[in-house]
Amino acid sequence: MADIVLDKVTKSFPDGTTAVHGIDLEIADGEFVILVGPSGCGKSTTLNMIAGLEDITSGELRIGGQRVNDRAPKDRDIAMVFQSYALYPNMTVRENMAFPLKLAKMAKEEIDRKVGEAAKVLELTEHLDRKPANLSGGQRQRVAMGRAIVRSPKAFLMDEPLSNLDAKLRVQMRTQVSRLQKQLGTTTVYVTHDQTEAMTLGDRVVVMRGGHLQQVGDPQTLYDRPVNLFVAGFIGSPSMNFLPATVEENALRCPMGELALDDRLRRLLTAADAPRQLVLGIRPEHFEDAALVDQAGKGFTFTAPVDLVESMGSDKYVYFSVEGGPAVAADLEDLAADAGGADVPHDRANLVTRLSAESRVRGGQEARIWMNVDKIHLFDPSSGRNITLQEEEPAGVAAS
Amino acid sequence: MSVSSTTPATTAEELSEGGRRELPQKRAKAALSEGKRQERRLGWLLCAPAALVMVAVTAYPILYSFWLSLQRYDLKFPSEREFVWFANYATVLSNGYWWTAFGVTLLITVVSVAVELVLGMALALVMHRTLIGRGLVRTSALIPYGIVTVVAAFSWRYAWTPSTGYLANLLSDGAPLTERASALSIIILAEIWKTTPFMALLLMAGLALVPEDLLKAASMDGASAWQRFTRVMLPVMKPAILVALLFRTLDAFRVFDNIYVLTNGANETSSVSMIAYNNLMKGLNLGIGSTMSVLIFLAVAIIAFVFVKLFGTAAPGSSDEGRR
Ligand SMILES: Nc1ncnc2c1ncn2[C@@H]1O[C@H](COP(=O)(O)OP(=O)(O)O)[C@@H](O)[C@H]1O
Ligand SMILES: [Mg+2]
Numbered sequence: 001m002a003d004i005v006l007d008k009v010t011k012s013f014p015d016g017t018t019a020v021h022g023i024d025l026e027i028a029d030g031e032f033v034i035l036v037g038p039s040g041c042g043k044s045t046t047l048n049m050i051a052g053l054e055d056i057t058s059g060e061l062r063i064g065g066q067r068v069n070d071r072a073p074k075d076r077d078i079a080m081v082f083q084s085y086a087l088y089p090n091m092t093v094r095e096n097m098a099f100p101l102k103l104a105k106m107a108k109e110e111i112d113r114k115v116g117e118a119a120k121v122l123e124l125t126e127h128l129d130r131k132p133a134n135l136s137g138g139q140r141q142r143v144a145m146g147r148a149i150v151r152s153p154k155a156f157l158m159d160e161p162l163s164n165l166d167a168k169l170r171v172q173m174r175t176q177v178s179r180l181q182k183q184l185g186t187t188t189v190y191v192t193h194d195q196t197e198a199m200t201l202g203d204r205v206v207v208m209r210g211g212h213l214q215q216v217g218d219p220q221t222l223y224d225r226p227v228n229l230f231v232a233g234f235i236g237s238p239s240m241n242f243l244p245a246t247v248e249e250n251a252l253r254c255p256m257g258e259l260a261l262d263d264r265l266r267r268l269l270t271a272a273d274a275p276r277q278l279v280l281g282i283r284p285e286h287f288e289d290a291a292l293v294d295q296a297g298k299g300f301t302f303t304a305p306v307d308l309v310e311s312m313g314s315d316k317y318v319y320f321s322v323e324g325g326p327a328v329a330a331d332l333e334d335l336a337a338d339a340g341g342a343d344v345p346h347d348r349a350n351l352v353t354r355l356s357a358e359s360r361v362r363g364g365q366e367a368r369i370w371m372n373v374d375k376i377h378l379f380d381p382s383s384g385r386n387i388t389l390q391e392e393e394p395a396g397v398a399a400s
Numbered sequence: 401m402s403v404s405s406t407t408p409a410t411t412a413e414e415l416s417e418g419g420r421r422e423l424p425q426k427r428a429k430a431a432l433s434e435g436k437r438q439e440r441r442l443g444w445l446l447c448a449p450a451a452l453v454m455v456a457v458t459a460y461p462i463l464y465s466f467w468l469s470l471q472r473y474d475l476k477f478p479s480e481r482e483f484v485w486f487a488n489y490a491t492v493l494s495n496g497y498w499w500t501a502f503g504v505t506l507l508i509t510v511v512s513v514a515v516e517l518v519l520g521m522a523l524a525l526v527m528h529r530t531l532i533g534r535g536l537v538r539t540s541a542l543i544p545y546g547i548v549t550v551v552a553a554f555s556w557r558y559a560w561t562p563s564t565g566y567l568a569n570l571l572s573d574g575a576p577l578t579e580r581a582s583a584l585s586i587i588i589l590a591e592i593w594k595t596t597p598f599m600a601l602l603l604m605a606g607l608a609l610v611p612e613d614l615l616k617a618a619s620m621d622g623a624s625a626w627q628r629f630t631r632v633m634l635p636v637m638k639p640a641i642l643v644a645l646l647f648r649t650l651d652a653f654r655v656f657d658n659i660y661v662l663t664n665g666a667n668e669t670s671s672v673s674m675i676a677y678n679n680l681m682k683g684l685n686l687g688i689g690s691t692m693s694v695l696i697f698l699a700v701a702i703i704a705f706v707f708v709k710l711f712g713t714a715a716p717g718s719s720d721e722g723r724r
Contacts, residue, residue, distance in 0.1 A: 048616075072623040074621075079621075100621035333512040
């Protein structure tokens with residue numbers, strides 16, 4: 001077991017693409033860290049550099065305090081689980097799991113004991129003599145995990161290990177991976193592009209974009225205090241609502257109406273030297289049916305026509321489209337591209353709200369909705385910076 | 401050949417048809433199977449031309465030589481033509497020349513295929529890994545295979561001719577093509593030079609089938625480059641290697657051109673193909689020559705059988721796992 005430190009680690013490929021731009025990251029001993037970000041943001045490249053499968057162009061990588069930049073993968077004592085599982089097709093489950101031990105020239109009885117233990121933990125005992133081709137996806141995944149844990153390595157690296165499983169199995173395996181990691185207490189770096197997986201699994205989550213770190217922090221911090229538009233939009237499902245907002249004399253004009261600027265907001269805006277055009281962000285759960293709110297005076301209440309109501313049992317997702325157009329920012333385009341670029345009409349902004357199940361709001365009717373103004377985030381559209389975080393103590397480490 | 405992939409479906413259909421005969425009232429299903437039957441008929445019709453051509457160009461000559469091999473039939477003594485059953489086989493199989501040629505053929509086959517496998521694998525790895533000038537490397541590696549065998553054989557012969565050939569002067573003072581051991585070595589060398597590229601090409605196709613992740617996983621598991629090669633790459637490539645070996649073994653067993661040009665079979669360097677040719681074309685002994693051809697055919701068939709049944713060689717791409 002060991003800590004892993006990335007010190008300004010950069011990766012440039014021979015064809016000129018720089019996949020990772022000087023990443024600084026400290027992973028404590030026994031920690032479970034998730035690298036998350038849209039496809040192509042350099043997560044796998046970062047992981048491969050830690051593994052030793054890719055050379056580090058510049059910067060330093062330390063495992064357990066030792067510089068390992070120039071060590072071959074086999075000399076780093078790290079195990080890796082691949083998205084494709086990468087099981088050896090010619091070997092049985094037992095042989096697959098025993099392979100690293102055999103290469104390490106471990107005694108036969110010792111190998112049998114370790115493989116047996118791992119198989120028991122992963123419920124693979126009755127499959128030990130089968131070939132990978134005859135296993136289900138979930139079983140193959142477990143064999144891949146087994147091959148990693150038999151060695152008791154210093155750290156586990158996992159590159160989207162659950163992506164090839166169907167949704168239900170993925171959720172099951174997620175808890176199993178989490179439990180296993182806690183049980184073994186081995187430092188783990190886990191790569192995923194799925195923010196739900198990232199939020200539910202990790203002690204700490206590292207959000208990456210375009211080879212840069214965006215924010216590092218525990219899941220709740222990322223959710224409550226995103227440092228920029230990208231993190232705000234990437235974390236959370238359904239994602240945060242983004243609306244255009246204009247700063248006026250004493251108010252903030254947004255598609256729902258004019259929000260009074262309180263002292264706190266005014267101070268933040270001055271401190272940040274904010275432009276007049278901003279992006280307002282607010283999460284779906286910070287809305288409520290106005291009829292169900294006691295201290296309605298504290299927030300902001302507006303009326304809007306309901307597009308659609310989705311009842312989830314525990315609560316209701318209510319969709320509005322409000323006059324005034326969607327927010328425009330470069331970061332938002334990146335997010336839309338990652339989400340598959342849903343076509344939004346250009347004169348209206350969509351609003352997703354999560355209301356209590358008791359709400360009587362109906363599709364096609366006007367509804368009075370209350371919004372918790374304390375929870376709004378204001379972003380600078382050009383830099384994406386979260387202005388509302390300014391004066392408070394820094395939340396996690398923001399990339400410059 | 402091309403219908404073979406539909407065979408499992410057909411058998412399944414036949415099975416269900418058998419079950420249906422007991423329940424003739426199920427009309428809808430019967431109509432469906434009528435359509436299936438027509439589809440099958442169309443399938444046969446579509447491969448009929450190819451099948452006919454195959455029969456004309458391979459089955460007929462094979463059967464005809466078998467027919468000839470059962471007769472005493474020497475064109476120099478046409479009047480003595482007679483049906484002798486397997487007497488020709490007894491003659492050939494008890495003949496020392498035949499067995500010498502057989503031994504020479506086996507030696508050439510085994511040595512050249514073994515060396516080609518090693519060199520071809522090395523070449524394939526180089527071609528697979530080369531990033532710069534990939535096209536150039538591949539093209540230049542394939543040049544020997546593109547040259548007509550006889551032409552290449554002549555250039556080898558000139559190279560080894562005493563006093564004028566550059567290799568003969570360089571390496572020895574005698575006449576290497578006139579001594580059995582050195583002549584055989586030169587024949588094998590010419591074979592290897594000529595067909596290693598073909599081997600490399602087949603093996604490269606196999607290399608492409610080894611997933612990159614598998615090799616990465618092996619390095620993470622602590623395998624050295626050599627261990628990755630022997631424990632992961634070779635087993636995964638096994639089907640491709642077997643196919644390459646099968647092709648080359650069958651090919652090498654019929655070695656002819658190089659021997660014909662380099663030594664013309666002198667000093668006991670004849671292969672079985674050479675002596676079959678000598679008996680048939682030079683000796684005009686159709687009976688004995690055909691017998692030898694049939695024996696070569698049998699040997700080739702046995703080699704193919706061994707590869708397919710014992711080693712489980714399968715066409716590249718077909719799922720061979722678990723078929724044994
Ligand atoms: N071998 C390579 N050569 C050149 N560019 C590469 C190579 N591997 C990855 N890249 C590029 O590096 C970027 C990051 O890739 P990767 O780390 O695989 O992203 P992901 O976050 O999806 O795992 C991508 O833009 C990709 O195109
Ligand atoms: Mg990836």
